[in-house]
Amino acid sequence: MLWVDKYRPRTLDKITVHEEIARNLKKLVAEQDCPHLLFYGPSGAGKRTLVVALLKQIFGPGAEKVKMENKNWKIDTGSRTIELELTTLSSSHHVELNPSDAGFQDRYIVQEIIKEMAKNRPIDAKGRKGYKVLVLNEVDKLSREAQHSLRRTMEKYSASCRLILCCNSSSKVTEAVRSRCLNIRVSAPSEEQIVKVLEFISKKESLQLPPGLASRIASHSNRNLRRAVLSLETCRVQKYPFTDDQVIPPMDWEQYVSEIASDIMKEQSPKRLFQVRGKLYELLVNCIPPEIILKKLLSELLKKLDSELKHEVCHWAAYYEHRMRLGQKAIFHIEAFVAKFMSIYKGFLIATFG
Template sequence: MLWVDKYRPKTLDHVMVHTDIAHNLKKLVKEQDCPHLLFYGPSGSGKKTLIMAVLRQMFGSGAEKVKVENRTWKVDAGSRSLDIELTTLSSANHIEISPSDAGFQDRYVVQEVIKEMAKNRPIDTKGKKGFKVLVLNDVDKLSREAQHSLRRTMEKYSAYCRLILCCNSSSRVTEAIRSRCLNVRINAPSEEQILEVLELIGRKEELQLPAGFAARIAEKSNRNLRRAILTFETCRVQQYPFTNKQTIPPMDWEEHISEIASDIMKEQSPKRLFLVRGKIYDLLINCIPPEMVLKRLLHELLRKLDAELKHEVCHWAAYYEHRMRLGQKAIFHIEAFVAKFMSIYKSFLIATFG
């Protein structure tokens, strides 16, 4: 088992990084009438860990007995019928789903699938009004139509269904949904907090840590706890005992983007653009978020650029990121940014060197 799963806190009492939030959530759950919750914050900050701890606090160890299903729903979409296939994780008390996986059909998922799940009322126990919990991931990636449908579902089935929503950016969630939830902001952990977790894992795994080694991993993690733990385990696999001079390996996808940036700088041509497109597509089909691909690619390109070009390149990166958020196919917009960069850089080289 990966350390990131092995040492994931099981209860709100064991949460190390966001102890104040965990304490308040524990009090909220004890009241037996938990509101809809919206967890938001950067990747690797601990949103999923807190959500699982809340579910365990609500339903006990039964929340961990989950089964993974690939289900196909038949949805009536006006004049035609659609088959929508989605992966769900479910226990006796909760269901976890990512409606945005359905792409432009996400509104039908929200309207029909969630409605069907919410209708299945739990049995009343010991005189208490029972409820099921629906965990919806990546709510910020839902279309406006899907978010409007979600608002109606929240109102209609709130008596016996609670929603726990999870996203990176609350600004892309409609005000109507945010106002119907208790908003829980999960900040990225500090380097000191990450260091504390790494040292705890080191003690439990009985590892000898050289002075400053865990601090270097924490520094390179960019305040992403999941990434720090994965990097720590990678270092353990690559070389143990650890040494002071041991290199902290970058993530594979980061190395891949670094290669793409080098390819772009070496040659600006339609042939090279086609080659780069294939490499970007490899990243996207391996589930690297397109926003992260564009951001990292910009970072790598800026490191190699003259100061006078940086402002213009940042402008076009922001332009294509905005277009990407509005569109459906991320590859088109990332490729358009690469093409624009090639045009700007080639013009600069011609003007400079003739």
């Protein structure tokens, strides 16, 4: 088992990074009227950990008995029947899923799943009617139509179904949905907090962790706790006993993006663009989010550029990121950015060196 999962706090009492949030969630549960919740914050901040601990606080150990299944949904839209397959993680008390995986048909998923859950209202040990919890991840990636559907179903089934929504940016969630939830901001942990977690894991694993290495891992993690723990585990596999000046290996996909950036800088041609497209496909099929690929690629290219080009390249990166969010095929927009960059850089080289 990866250390990220092995040492994830399972109860609100054991959460150390966001203690105040954990205390407030305990109070909510104690009042026995938990509202719809919206957790928002950067990746690796601890949103999922808080949700898992909250579910256990509400439902007890039963919330941990989860099963993963690929469910097929047949949805009658009136004019046609849509067939969709979606992966869900569920217990007898809750269901967790990523409705944005359904792409532009996400609104049908939102409507159908909540309806189905609301029909099967659970009864607790004392014979009272309880409620189920639906955990929706990446809500900021849902289409406008899906978010409007979500608002209506939140109102209609609030007695039998509570929603816990998770996202990186609340600004991409409609005001109508935000206003119907208790908004909880989960900030990125500080480097000092990350160091404490790394020291705790090292102690549990009977490892001697030099303070210098712990600080460098925390610094390299960009305040992403998940990434820091994975880096520590990678360092353990790579070399032990640890040393203060030990190299912290980059993520495989980051190394790959760096190679793509080098390829683009070496040659600007249709042939090279075709080769780059193949490498971009490789990243996408390995589930690296397209926004992350574009952001990292821009970062690597900017390291190699003259200052006079940086502003223009950043402008086009922002343009294609916006287009990517509006469209469906991410590869088109990343490739378009690469082609635009090649055109700009080729023009710059010709103007400079002739």
